[in-house]
Amino acid sequence: GDSVTQMEGPVTLSEEAFLTINCTYTATGYPSLFWYVQYPGEGLQLLLKATKADDKGSNKGFEATYRKETTSFHLEKGSVQVSDSAVYFCALDRGSTLGRLYFGRGTQLTVWP
């Protein structure tokens, strides 16, 4: 069945360090891929998305490229800030009419000044 495997955390980085959070997926058909972020005390917020192979999603300095050949959607940021500290979730939508999301376990990122 459809699933998402996400790099487990926690991840701890110093400010301005490079970030990679790995995400791979298993799906039939042509899923859309998402990264959601959850800041403390808040809901899940869409960070970025990609709807087809080779698409690159980007937002707030974060990027992820939909790689069909490696079934991956790794999240990257060149220089993290303290304000990026949050839990990051990789997810896929397999493309059915009404949609449902398959999530990874989430990765806790802590950035120290």
Next chain:
Amino acid sequence: EPEVTQTPSHQVTQMGQEVILRCVPISNHLYFYWYRQILGQKVEFLVSFYNNEISEKSEIFDDQFSVERPDGSNFTLKIRSTKLEDSAMYFCASLRAGRRNYGYTFGSGTRLTVV
């Protein structure tokens, strides 16, 4: 910016009791969802709801669970006879028609603790 509101933020209940988790979706959204996350595990789909009926449910969503939209604004999840393993964070989400690829809007979640 419109948001999905969930209440309460935290609920503690005794095993065997019934709980109702409440959600107010964004007003012009037509699709509604419940997800849950047991501590340390994946966010799991429970149920989707459209046009006043369940459109899809997971194997987790058994007879213990029910959903309804009683007044056109609230969207509730009822858990009858709670069990210890129901302890989790429950997220409500809503989606505007035709905008699936633009992302769902999630609430902040209700942390349910069954003791």
